[in-house]
Amino acid sequence: MDNLNIATVYTGNNCTGEPIMIPVMPIRPELARAYVPYQLYNKIFSPQESLKKGTVFPELVK
């Protein structure tokens, strides 16, 4: 389901006014840079479960 090659479409860049694509992980990462995988939207918890867990995203429960 969550393929690391899937790119996230991200719109609203106010530097260029154009949408940009952000892959889950950079395809060619640069040295001396920090990267966190970009989250994809998957299943979410119910509101009650989310309050108990502290997040709606099961993959972020750590």
Added chain:
Amino acid sequence: MWFYDKKTQYPIKITKPDPRMAIAILTQYGGPNGELAASLRYLSQRFSMPTKEAKATLNDIGTEELAHLEMIGTMVHQLMDKVPPKELEKLHVDTNYVIHGRAVYPSDSNGVPFTAAYIESMEDPIANLNEDLAAEEKARATYDYLINIADDPDVIDPLRFLREREVVHYQRFGETLRIVQETMGRKKFY
């Protein structure tokens, strides 16, 4: 501008006073890795962020940290409330009592007052976001330590909630860093 909701972000109802735990938790109120420092850091850094997503993320998380500050203050208050002074002395929290009574004061657990020296706000967004990622991990580690020494579920549950929020915020700052890296004219790879 802000709107206020007259409730805590996560319910807090502690029935068993524990002044020593109150003083331990106090560091998340006004300590170096506490919620006040987090809130002021993000709300100050937001002004120089280069994209509107980065501004919005810092504004939203900075706001949520204020809700966490309120949760921590509520916990400290409930853990200290109405405990007799002699009892506080027996539990070795009398030095705190003689300075502040049973009030909630923004200091760390050792009584060191809050200072803006705990935070940085620079024009460089990459520097700011790397600090923010570190700040979330330091707060997460502090909550781990607090959970290690706590034994009342009424205390542990809100601490677990706050700990999980640090994990989520780390992810959001990581994504913000990705956005800022991409939009600041660094080499594109798509």
